[in-house]
Amino acid sequence: MKVSLVGPHADADGRGLAAALSSQGHAVTVYTRRTSAAQPDEWTTGAGYVVRPLTAGEMAVAAPDDELPAMGEFAQRLDAAWTSDRPDVVHADWWTYGIAAQLAANHHDVPTVQTFTAVGSVQRRRQNRDAISENRTRMEKVLARNASWVTASCSEDVDELVRFGRPRGRMSVLGRGVDTEAFTVEGPIASRTERHRVIVVARNLLPHKNIDLLIRAMATVPDAELLVVGGPPRSGLRQHDEACRLHRIAVATAVADRVHFTGAVPTADMPALMRSADVLVCPSAYEPFGVPVVEAMACGVPVVASSVGGMVDTVVHDVTGLLVPSVTPKALGHAVRNVLRQGVLRRGMGLAGRARASSRYGWDRVARDTEVVYDRLLATNAHQVRQPS
Structure with a gap:
């Protein structure tokens, strides 16, 4: 099958899915926006998939939401590329790239899968993310209604997409993958004290992560230390507003000697850090998936998580x-x-978590679930073509 992945696929999620689909024998091409003149027009990765950055807008790294002004030109570039190299299915991630993908795919009568890694209206409501625009929500409604198939990160987002007008029978929950070969039970363990270790991981230290509530909770867990992993580099923590607020809370609750801020940790160091934990806590007000939760499970670490969003799907309570x-x-x-x-x-929870993470959320499993969606779309398209006019 010839698959075109469209989106900010330079991140770990995009690389993981592209590599896993390629390993299953599919011809995968990743289309993303060119961010540097130094990038070649095309290259084949060691995992076997092809990357084609397309020039659209300013050549600079930008958040996906900020790439909307470039998407008209990006759609034209996709259209031209698919004129000579038509894919069997187009799979877009993120709303900005979904707009371009649907415009170009419709011109070539190619079925489209739209992945909602997160739904803007849910993030705005549940995470108090005022910066998420109403324009994004309007466009997500259009994408949800017009894609051939829709995937969401969790069941709660499916409910929101139904409210957008998407038929429930034409979408599915498709969890994000984790590297279950790196995040394993066996392997190096980061140094630790004799105290029990509690870890919370947040790439960005934001109020909706509810880390302040966990710090206050540590007053009732006297024999444990808390590692707050994430945020800016360690050298920048003293200038970071949220990190400073959290530190003040730790001081006020007399747990500052047991609450440690690591700052940003390189991805390669995260498995060893996870393995050093006795429990990972994710107290967030809402996460569409919660990658650190599944990474901890893959390392055999039990999880305490808020009963919302993706954690309801990934964590089996009491198991x-x-x-x-x-x-x-x-x-x-x-x-x-x-x-x-x-x-x-x-x-026991750690062992059960490892089994669940490796069987349900490894990239090979995510790719197989994605392949089922593609096969369904191609079978439907073939049936429609055979129908008499």
Whole structure:
């Protein structure tokens, strides 16, 4: 099958899916926006898929939401590329790239899959993300209604897309993949103290992550330390508003000696850091998937997570971890203490988490689930072509 992936696929998710689909024998080409004049017009990766950056707009790295002004030109470039190299299916990620992908694919009568890694209206409502524009929501509604198939990161986002007018029977939940060969039970373990170690991971330290509630909860978990992983580089933590606010809370609750901020940690170092934890906590008000949760499970680490969004799908309560319906310091502290004080339970949850992560969220499994969607679309297209006019 000839597959065109369209989107900000320079990130780990894009590389993982492209590589896994290629390993299953598909001819995969990744189309993304050119961000540097130094990029070649095309190259083949070691994993076997082809990357074709297309010139559209200013050659500079930008957040996907900010690339909208370039998408008209990007759609024209896609249209030209597919005139001579028509794919069997087009799979777009993110709303800005989805607009360009649908415009070009419709011109060539190619079925489209639109992935909603996150739904803007849900993020704005559940995470208090005022910066997410109404324009994005309007365009996401159009994409949801017009794509041949739609995938969402969690069941809650599916409900929102139904409200957009998308038939439930023409979409599916497609979780994001994790590298279950890097994130494993066996391997190096980062240095740690004799205290129990609690970890929370957030690429960006934002208020909706509810790390402040977890810090307050640590007052009720006296024999444990908390590692706050993420944010700016360690050298920039003192100038970071949210990091400073969290530190002040730690001081006010008399746990500052047991709360440590690592700053940004290189991806290669994360498995060892995960393996050093006794429990990972994700108290966020909302995450469409929650990659660190599944990475911790893959390392055999039990999870305490808020009972929202993607965590409801990934964490099996009382099996791979604990889901907390009401995220308060009291509830978080109670859940963390329950996990830490029962060594046998903790190890059992870790083993169950590893089994679930490797069977459900490895890139090979995600690629197989994606392939099922593609096959369904191609079969439907072939049937429609055979119908008499």
